[in-house]
Amino acid sequence: MTMKGNFPIEKLKQIQTPFYYYDTALLRQTLEVVKKESEQYGYNVHYAVKANANAKLLKIIASYGLGADCVSGNEVQAAVDAGFAPSKIVFAGVGKTDWEINLALDNNIFCFNAESMPELEVINELAGAKGKKAKIELRINPNVDAHTHHYITTGLNENKFGFNLEDIDKVLNLMSTLKNLELIGVHFHIGSQITDFSSFQDLCVRVNELQDDFEAKNIKLKNINIGGGLGISYEHPNHFPIADFETYFRLFNKNLKLRDGQVLHCEPGRSVVAQCGSLITKVTYIKQGTSKKFAIVDAGMTDLIRPALYQAYHRIENITSNQQEDVYDVVGPICESSDVFQKEVNMNGTQRGDLIALRSAGAYGEIMASRYNLRNLPTGYLSEEL
Numbered sequence: 001m002t003m004k005g006n007f008p009i010e011k012l013k014q015i016q017t018p019f020y021y022y023d024t025a026l027l028r029q030t031l032e033v034v035k036k037e038s039e040q041y042g043y044n045v046h047y048a049v050k051a052n053a054n055a056k057l058l059k060i061i062a063s064y065g066l067g068a069d070c071v072s073g074n075e076v077q078a079a080v081d082a083g084f085a086p087s088k089i090v091f092a093g094v095g096k097t098d099w100e101i102n103l104a105l106d107n108n109i110f111c112f113n114a115e116s117m118p119e120l121e122v123i124n125e126l127a128g129a130k131g132k133k134a135k136i137e138l139r140i141n142p143n144v145d146a147h148t149h150h151y152i153t154t155g156l157n158e159n160k161f162g163f164n165l166e167d168i169d170k171v172l173n174l175m176s177t178l179k180n181l182e183l184i185g186v187h188f189h190i191g192s193q194i195t196d197f198s199s200f201q202d203l204c205v206r207v208n209e210l211q212d213d214f215e216a217k218n219i220k221l222k223n224i225n226i227g228g229g230l231g232i233s234y235e236h237p238n239h240f241p242i243a244d245f246e247t248y249f250r251l252f253n254k255n256l257k258l259r260d261g262q263v264l265h266c267e268p269g270r271s272v273v274a275q276c277g278s279l280i281t282k283v284t285y286i287k288q289g290t291s292k293k294f295a296i297v298d299a300g301m302t303d304l305i306r307p308a309l310y311q312a313y314h315r316i317e318n319i320t321s322n323q324q325e326d327v328y329d330v331v332g333p334i335c336e337s338s339d340v341f342q343k344e345v346n347m348n349g350t351q352r353g354d355l356i357a358l359r360s361a362g363a364y365g366e367i368m369a370s371r372y373n374l375r376n377l378p379t380g381y382l383s384e385e386l
């Protein structure tokens with residue numbers, strides 16, 4: 001086996017572990033693909049900032065002309081600071097507070113993806129106080145199963161996100177009384193790490209039906225936003241370093257019936273940044289158990305919580321050893337039994353001081369780090385600045 005990622009080992013050895021390492025050449029290649037595949041259909045891409053808000057990465061992503069999808073006031077501010085055009089920023093989230101809405105209004109963002117009737121009323125009031133008209137996409141729950149982990153499916157009914165289909169008439173009635181709002185489209189987001197493309201196909205069918213309903217009510221939608229969710233290969237980051245954007249966009253072009261002048265928007269997060277990032281950690285001890293060996297590393301669930309939170313898999317490579325392979329449970333130092341990155345990992349013979357890479361960690365990694373056990377937050381380093 002042992003195919004490994006490309007790492008500047010000697011440079012990485014100089015850096016205090018644990019840390020995130022971002023291969024910006026791969027990020028740039030990925031962004032080129034996103035641009036090429038989306039632009040041929042005239043689709044607008046908004047990078048989902050919550051996947052990774054490292055300021056230097058945001059600057060690179062913004063430089064490719066993408067928009068930003070934000071879920072908090074601080075994300076809106078970070079996107080503006082990184083150079084994303086406010087006219088390409090969308091703001092979603094079930095619990096937008098007043099200061100966050102005001103910040104977004106002050107920055108004249110593209111639109112609010114609204115998720116409840118009380119939220120619509122509050123945005124209307126705050127926009128009115130500023131003498132502005134706020135643009136709204138209604139986030140609709142299409143009741144499509146994303147066939148992914150239940151913590152990250154969002155498109156089913158009785159989910160806290162979005163409006164349910166049966167409430168749409170009530171919502172439209174309310175909208176017609178709120179004079180400081182302008183309905184510019186509909187928004188969907190069915191889940192994350194979706195690798196079964198039939199879920200996206202189901203979404204297209206729902207959106208087409210919904211469009212017919214809106215037309216029957218004489219309502220024109222300028223924008224259709226299909227959210228994010230495109231999955232990546234956690235198993236084979238070396239073979240599939242770039243997500244299948246080609247198939248993804250082609251699927252929507254083929255299955256979604258856009259009306260004249262309508263613009264399709266999407267919000268990829270994970271698929272843009274996951275593969276360019278690795279968590280680099282040093283082996284502190286090899287501990288011999290009764291029947292297994294533990295590789296105790298200096299990173300833990302505080303640095304990368306996905307394995308503990310979602311039973312997520314990250315490929316693990318010993319990037320400084322070429323010794324014969326052996327089997328290890330790779331665990332962190334945190335005082336929680338769930339602080340296990342992976343059991344029974346095949347990797348090159350491992351010793352104290354070796355560097356280990358947890359691959360595909362660029363999304364929902366650094367940004368979810370915590371200071372539990374009073375640990376330091378990991379720093380992110382870019383390949384192009386080492």
Ligand SMILES: *Cc1c(COP(=O)(O)O)cnc(C)c1O
Pocket residue numbers: 048050051069071092189191192193227228229230267268269270271363
């Ligand atoms: C999380 C999220 C995204 C990004 O999802 P990925 O699976 O990372 O592509 C996009 N839109 C919304 C509304 C989200 O909440």
